[in-house]
Amino acid sequence: MKKSISVISFLSVCIFIFSCSSEAYFKIGAGWVDTNMKLVYIDSCKARLSTVRVDSIPTYSQGTILVGKYEDVNTVTGEKLTGRINASSYLEISIPSVPSNMGNNNVFDSLFIEMRFNGFYMGDTLNSDMHLKIHQLAERIALDVAVGTEVYYNTTSFEYDPNPLAEAVFPMRPSNTESGKLIDGGIGVEPVRIKLPDYLGEEMLRKMEEKEEEFESSDKFLDYFKGLVFTAGDDVGTVIGFRADSTFKINLHYHVQEEFKTEKLITFSINSRNQFNSIISDRSATDLLPDLFVDNEIPSSLTGNKSFISAGDGLYTKIEFPDLHDILLMSTYGIVESAILEIRPVYGTYQEYTPIPRSLTISASNASGEAESVLNDVQGQSQTGNLVIDPQFWSNTLYTFDVTAFVQNQMSAPADQKLYLTLRMASSEMQNSTRRLVIGDSNHFIETGNMTYYNRVKLRLYFNMYNEKN
Amino acid sequence: MIKRIITFAIASLFCVLAYAQHSTSSPYSTIGIGEIDSRIYGLNSGMANAGIGTYLPGFLNNTNPAAIAVDSSYFIFDVSLSGTLSRYSTAGMKEYANNENVKKVAFGVRIFSKLTVSAGILPYSNVQYKIQSDSYVEGGNNERYTTYHEGSGGLSKTYLSASYKLLPYLYAGVNASYLFGRINRSETLSNQTVQTASEVDKILFDFGLIYNKKLNVNTSVSAGLVFGYQSRIKMRNYRTLSSLGTTETETSTFTSIPGNIGAGFSIQNHSGHSYKMLAVDYKFHNWANIKSPDNRMKYSDNHRVNAGVQYIPNYRTSRKYFQRVQYQLGAYFEKSNQVVNGKRISEMGATAGMVFPLKNNYTQIFFSADLGRRGGASLINENYIRINLGVSVNQLWFIKWAYQ
Numbered sequence: 001m002k003k004s005i006s007v008i009s010f011l012s013v014c015i016f017i018f019s020c021s022s023e024a025y026f027k028i029g030a031g032w033v034d035t036n037m038k039l040v041y042i043d044s045c046k047a048r049l050s051t052v053r054v055d056s057i058p059t060y061s062q063g064t065i066l067v068g069k070y071e072d073v074n075t076v077t078g079e080k081l082t083g084r085i086n087a088s089s090y091l092e093i094s095i096p097s098v099p100s101n102m103g104n105n106n107v108f109d110s111l112f113i114e115m116r117f118n119g120f121y122m123g124d125t126l127n128s129d130m131h132l133k134i135h136q137l138a139e140r141i142a143l144d145v146a147v148g149t150e151v152y153y154n155t156t157s158f159e160y161d162p163n164p165l166a167e168a169v170f171p172m173r174p175s176n177t178e179s180g181k182l183i184d185g186g187i188g189v190e191p192v193r194i195k196l197p198d199y200l201g202e203e204m205l206r207k208m209e210e211k212e213e214e215f216e217s218s219d220k221f222l223d224y225f226k227g228l229v230f231t232a233g234d235d236v237g238t239v240i241g242f243r244a245d246s247t248f249k250i251n252l253h254y255h256v257q258e259e260f261k262t263e264k265l266i267t268f269s270i271n272s273r274n275q276f277n278s279i280i281s282d283r284s285a286t287d288l289l290p291d292l293f294v295d296n297e298i299p300s301s302l303t304g305n306k307s308f309i310s311a312g313d314g315l316y317t318k319i320e321f322p323d324l325h326d327i328l329l330m331s332t333y334g335i336v337e338s339a340i341l342e343i344r345p346v347y348g349t350y351q352e353y354t355p356i357p358r359s360l361t362i363s364a365s366n367a368s369g370e371a372e373s374v375l376n377d378v379q380g381q382s383q384t385g386n387l388v389i390d391p392q393f394w395s396n397t398l399y400t401f402d403v404t405a406f407v408q409n410q411m412s413a414p415a416d417q418k419l420y421l422t423l424r425m426a427s428s429e430m431q432n433s434t435r436r437l438v439i440g441d442s443n444h445f446i447e448t449g450n451m452t453y454y455n456r457v458k459l460r461l462y463f464n465m466y467n468e469k470n
Numbered sequence: 471m472i473k474r475i476i477t478f479a480i481a482s483l484f485c486v487l488a489y490a491q492h493s494t495s496s497p498y499s500t501i502g503i504g505e506i507d508s509r510i511y512g513l514n515s516g517m518a519n520a521g522i523g524t525y526l527p528g529f530l531n532n533t534n535p536a537a538i539a540v541d542s543s544y545f546i547f548d549v550s551l552s553g554t555l556s557r558y559s560t561a562g563m564k565e566y567a568n569n570e571n572v573k574k575v576a577f578g579v580r581i582f583s584k585l586t587v588s589a590g591i592l593p594y595s596n597v598q599y600k601i602q603s604d605s606y607v608e609g610g611n612n613e614r615y616t617t618y619h620e621g622s623g624g625l626s627k628t629y630l631s632a633s634y635k636l637l638p639y640l641y642a643g644v645n646a647s648y649l650f651g652r653i654n655r656s657e658t659l660s661n662q663t664v665q666t667a668s669e670v671d672k673i674l675f676d677f678g679l680i681y682n683k684k685l686n687v688n689t690s691v692s693a694g695l696v697f698g699y700q701s702r703i704k705m706r707n708y709r710t711l712s713s714l715g716t717t718e719t720e721t722s723t724f725t726s727i728p729g730n731i732g733a734g735f736s737i738q739n740h741s742g743h744s745y746k747m748l749a750v751d752y753k754f755h756n757w758a759n760i761k762s763p764d765n766r767m768k769y770s771d772n773h774r775v776n777a778g779v780q781y782i783p784n785y786r787t788s789r790k791y792f793q794r795v796q797y798q799l800g801a802y803f804e805k806s807n808q809v810v811n812g813k814r815i816s817e818m819g820a821t822a823g824m825v826f827p828l829k830n831n832y833t834q835i836f837f838s839a840d841l842g843r844r845g846g847a848s849l850i851n852e853n854y855i856r857i858n859l860g861v862s863v864n865q866l867w868f869i870k871w872a873y874q
Binding site: 025026027028029030031032033034035036037038039040041042333335337418462464466 | 496497500501557559560563565567599600601602603605607608609610611613615617618619656657659660662664711764766767783810850
């Protein structure tokens with residue numbers, strides 16, 4: 001009896017030890033298992049695009065001076081896109097430090113603005129020159145709000161003397177901006193130097209010499225020298241960017257003639273807090289006529305089957321998927337495994353002179369269709385669109401976004417509740433450039449010669465379907 | 471004695487707990503209520519379970535309720551364990567699976583001179599598989615995806631059998647079985663899982679007769695007959711979709727257990743102190759009458775033949791232990807009820823076993839090996855080796871109790 005019990009116990013222990021069978025899945029038998037789930041790829045879901053305009057965009061304190069005029073045109077079809085952009089820049093100049101031992105025997109030499117390209121351009125920089133006009137402000141850059149809370153927008157303006165203080169025409173070499181090479185007179189292209197009139201320099205030097213009140217306090221200085229406005233000449237060609245930081249200088253050169261000639265320099269620098277860009281788009285010749293906007297929105301069907309995103313003047317694209325719910329009808333129960341949104345720039349709207357933005361931001365309205373929040377990918381990482389440029393065929397240039405979470409939300413929301421996505425310029429380019437992007441909607445195409453380009457928005461869905469068998 | 475009972479109870483409990491972990495790993499178990507296990511995991515496992523026509527005192531014969539034979543005042547307790555190693559193969563692929571389990575716990579006792587009863591638990595069907603299947607994304611560009619399928623559980627049978635001596639050589643038996651269990655299946659695609667569970671509980675009856683005839687002093691023959699009727703089984707099905715959280719939907723479906731009939735014959739011979747026996751069974755299950763729950767597998771009638779012999783060189787000797795050991799050989803063939811792609815799955819195998827008597831000659835440890843093959847041309851073929859180990863305790867309970 002005892003023996004048999006020990007035998008039983010022994011065998012049971014053996015069994016427990018042996019029971020750790022392999023965890024691997026068999027491939028044999030795959031044809032015998034009852035499969036009710038399947039993965040279906042769907043890319044026929046229609047996307048409804050519209051362009052939304054915003055009133056204004058803050059453009060101050062971005063460290064960028066934008067100036068120029070650009071007509072946004074599709075270079076292949078000649079179609080007018082976002083309009084005629086006119087960028088000008090407002091700058092406040094800080095009071096310089098005046099040498100305390102300044103005598104009366106100073107001789108004025110020159111007054112120059114010295115500034116550097118920041119790399120931004122829109123338009124042909126090789127075959128045209130920049131025509132820059134520098135005006136003097138007639139009123140101070142200031143708003144009737146507490147100091148430090150002023151916000152200057154692309155639509156903000158201040159009065160300035162219409163007769164320019166100085167004008168310059170110079171070639172544009174925006175790509176030579178590497179700071180290490182340019183600063184301290186290193187290798188590279190010389191900074192842009194623009195001569196300001198001698199009378200201004202002489203007047204300033206005399207006021208300093210005589211220790212007049214204009215150079216005693218910042219406030220008095222700004223009452224005297226309110227700032228500058230950079231505007232472009234009449235040529236419509238290029239918008240270009242300069243650095244509005246410590247590399248921007250106004251140099252007052254003079255010398256002291258005693259026994260020997262001693263050269264001296266007083267440098268004025270920019271007050272970057274009170275520097276902003278005015279960016280105005282004239283859309284009168286485009287599809288984006290102000291009258292066509294309803295609640296600040298215009299559907300892509302009214303704008304040539306395309307929608308727009310722009311920096312500086314604030315256009316963004318809103319995307320809805322009105323038919324998403326119909327996909328749910330395909331199965332007893334289904335869920336979106338993965339949803340990838342592909343955005344394609346329209347052929348002819350980007351090239352070397354008019355690059356498209358490197359990154360976009362995507363946001364989604366919440367389940368109640370109101371507030372927006374940034375849409376991260378399934379790993380919770382922020383996404384910028386992974387731009388891939390196809391310089392050969394143009395059709396395959398695209399941004400891709402993981403919109404799985406959004407599509408899942410839309411599908412679980414009631415059928416009549418339309419959620420939406422928004423695509424905007426990334427904040428790095430939104431406030432300090434005039435970059436823009438033109439994207440094709442679900443029906444978009446361009447025919448040129450014997451080629452047809454379909455740069456269409458596409459939603460690539462992997463739908464996990466469960467179908468009940470009866 | 472009380473000590474013994476306690477130890478005994480603990481051992482039994484342990485066995486029952488271990489019983490909870492059914493397992494086979496078989497593609498054959500993917501459909502319906504799983505793969506039906508017709509083995510009885512008893513003393514005759516080395517004889518291919520042949521026993522419908524076998525009446526042997528001390529043998530809890532689950533093949534025929536009439537054939538439960540317990541000597542008066544004895545109590546029999548059987549436990550057996552089984553382990554299988556299988557190799558599955560199909561065109562160009564081979565995979566191995568193993569599983570081990572407690573298969574049977576049973577006891578039997580003679581109530582009075584004409585009535586013997588037995589009760590226990592046995593597997594009825596097993597579901598155990600983990601299979602992955604690859605498919606092309608519908609509408610996709612040659613992309614593939616994998617769904618993972620898992621199944622576990624199965625049906626167990628607790629039974630109460632009674633054998634009644636109608637005439638000096640004729641016994642009639644009835645077996646009431648309570649069929650119960652839960653079959654769990656799941657299908658996973660990416661992070662979505664659909665789980666279905668089916669629960670069954672059903673009481674079934676089957677019947678048996680056995681007739682023993684002594685041909686002469688040394689030789690006797692037995693013939694047995696068993697019968698079970700077709701019954702409809704209600705399955706309560708619960709479905710859970712992982713992405714919907716705990717939402718569960720309940721449905722009922724019906725399946726059936728086929729009517730069956732079996733016949734067996736055995737002949738025993740004592741010469742000197744040696745013992746020989748031959749047993750042959752045939753069993754028929756009318757599966758063709760039942761609609762398969764799945765259109766990939768059809769049902770057809772099931773035929774099974776089990777045959778075995780046993781031999782004890784000298785059951786009286788006390789010196790040469792291995793002369794007292796019972797040696798068994800057997801073979802079986804089955805045309806199964808499962809028809810896949812128009813091809814019938816069949817199974818065949820050979821068994822060999824030994825039964826070792828302990829000191830008192832009434833407690834026996836049995837061991838058998840079963841080498842078999844299941845499948846069919848261009849189907850999934852399974853080659854397996856199954857090892858069964860068990861103990862059959864045969865105790866004089868009541869007399870001892872009376873003395874204490």
